[in-house]
Amino acid sequence: MVAPTASSSTSAAPVYELPWVEKYRPLKLDDVVGNRATIERLKVIEHEGNCPHLMISGLPGIGKTTSVHCLAHALLGDAYKEGVLELNASDERGIDVVRNKIKNFAQKKVSLPPGKHKIIILDEADSMTVGAQQALRRTMEIYSNTTRFCFACNQSNKIIDPIQSRCAILRYGKLSEEEVMKRLLEVAAYEKVEYTDAGLEALVFTSEGDMRQAINNLQSTWTGMGLVTPDNVFKVCDQPHPILVRQILAACQKGDIDVAMEKLDEIWGNGYAAVDIVTTLFRVTKTMDSLPEALKLEFIKEIGWTHMRILEGVSTVIQLGACLARLCKMVSEVKQT
Ligand SMILES: Nc1ncnc2c1ncn2[C@@H]1O[C@H](COP(=O)(O)OP(=O)(O)OP(=O)(O)O)[C@@H](O)[C@H]1O
Numbered sequence: 001m002v003a004p005t006a007s008s009s010t011s012a013a014p015v016y017e018l019p020w021v022e023k024y025r026p027l028k029l030d031d032v033v034g035n036r037a038t039i040e041r042l043k044v045i046e047h048e049g050n051c052p053h054l055m056i057s058g059l060p061g062i063g064k065t066t067s068v069h070c071l072a073h074a075l076l077g078d079a080y081k082e083g084v085l086e087l088n089a090s091d092e093r094g095i096d097v098v099r100n101k102i103k104n105f106a107q108k109k110v111s112l113p114p115g116k117h118k119i120i121i122l123d124e125a126d127s128m129t130v131g132a133q134q135a136l137r138r139t140m141e142i143y144s145n146t147t148r149f150c151f152a153c154n155q156s157n158k159i160i161d162p163i164q165s166r167c168a169i170l171r172y173g174k175l176s177e178e179e180v181m182k183r184l185l186e187v188a189a190y191e192k193v194e195y196t197d198a199g200l201e202a203l204v205f206t207s208e209g210d211m212r213q214a215i216n217n218l219q220s221t222w223t224g225m226g227l228v229t230p231d232n233v234f235k236v237c238d239q240p241h242p243i244l245v246r247q248i249l250a251a252c253q254k255g256d257i258d259v260a261m262e263k264l265d266e267i268w269g270n271g272y273a274a275v276d277i278v279t280t281l282f283r284v285t286k287t288m289d290s291l292p293e294a295l296k297l298e299f300i301k302e303i304g305w306t307h308m309r310i311l312e313g314v315s316t317v318i319q320l321g322a323c324l325a326r327l328c329k330m331v332s333e334v335k336q337t
């Protein structure tokens, strides 16, 4: 069971409700969900105490910043305050900062537990300028006996190769549906949220493996609607309702273009963008067990082409309609053969 990490204190001071993502941000590596193999590597580092330069890359909201902080806390304990310098995208991180702030910190004398190093956390490092990254190269080497660098970023290709070659690189993958669900259940139990199972599944569906989004949507649905059901979740997340999308696909499977177009008009009338509709079409197709495997592959291929056209700028309802027409045609061709 997760416990809130920041206390909602019982003192007389007014209790300000924290966003749940912060309230339930893990403090120990053990509490970070998913990516077991990479977390195990971090735990070995924690155990041995000798942290190499690290780089963690991966999609948003899957625990990169959290893991780096957990590691730094575990390594430095009470010395965290003096021993860690954190710079993220909200700080100025041009070449001057590398020359002054980072170098000064690296040169600073700090008494740490034996065998431990100072840690410089550079969060969202992909937004650092190339110049600043270049300036870090030598700095990382000169001070490496006392200071270690931890980078977290979304796109590792935005980090220059020389820095990558100085780091142990860890890649975080998307969290699985079960992992997100498990965490949601824990948070929901702790916050006494009323939910239906389908409601939580809808949260998992909409979050696409992004834990931050899942927890945020849970909080928004609960505070806004008072009950977590699929309908409420899709209202809050403002995504085309997968049930409607499933009806479209079911109609295509029967070769019934009239019903498919009618449902499409309904979704379009609600104001959703073509790209939202086409991505939901894709995600629902993936999970449609009623579609035979071969047909599913063809459907996905066709939806993929439509997605490409939409991204190229032709985001009209005609493109979506044409896609549905092709799906219907495909079914009738399969039937004929
Ligand atoms: N693996 C996880 N286990 C438990 N909670 C998580 C996990 N990943 C994310 N969270 C929740 O989401 C919040 C945000 O996570 P975090 O700041 O680590 O994301 P991030 O990977 O650094 O994303 P970004 O790339 O946007 O910076 C955390 O406060 C935590 O509540």
Ligand SMILES: [Mg+2]
Pocket (backbone or CB within 6 Å): 064, 065, 066, 123, 124, 152
């Ligand atoms: Mg982060």
